[in-house]
Amino acid sequence: MSVDTLLSVLRALECELHEPKARRDEKRLDELLDPGFREFGRSGAAYERADIFELLSNEVPPAKVQAQGFKALELAPSVVLLTYQSAHVSHAGSVERYTNRSSIWRFEDSRWQMVFHQGTPCEAFELEGI
Numbered sequence: 001m002s003v004d005t006l007l008s009v010l011r012a013l014e015c016e017l018h019e020p021k022a023r024r025d026e027k028r029l030d031e032l033l034d035p036g037f038r039e040f041g042r043s044g045a046a047y048e049r050a051d052i053f054e055l056l057s058n059e060v061p062p063a064k065v066q067a068q069g070f071k072a073l074e075l076a077p078s079v080v081l082l083t084y085q086s087a088h089v090s091h092a093g094s095v096e097r098y099t100n101r102s103s104i105w106r107f108e109d110s111r112w113q114m115v116f117h118q119g120t121p122c123e124a125f126e127l128e129g130i
Contacts, residue, residue, distance in 0.1 A: 018065035042119035063088040
């Protein structure tokens with residue numbers, strides 16, 4: 001798979017996880033999140049896979065997530081680090097929660113699954129396409 005194709009596939013999967021439809025679909029989350037999944041949230045809290053399932057089942061729909069600046073780095077065969085920036089854009093157009101994000105994805109059993117995710121607050125940045 002070319003680097004451009006790989007980046008396109010993983011970007012689409014990452015952005016799918018920003019959408020309420022996927023966040024509320026336990027079957028889809030099961031497909032996308034590795035059984036050993038861990039997250040260090042933007043708040044600094046650490047989460048296990050079961051914590052994420054519980055949190056997302058009770059989540060109030062968030063503002064639209066604007067994600068940009070995606071880069072992929074192959075760490076090992078079938079293991080990729082995906083990095084990008086995100087911000088939340090409210091329905092009124094205000095922007096908040098500027099965050100640097102990183103995810104580790106692994107290709108196994110004919111599918112990509114997220115193994116790890118981290119969100120780190122950052123300074124405001126210019127949003128693309130808004």
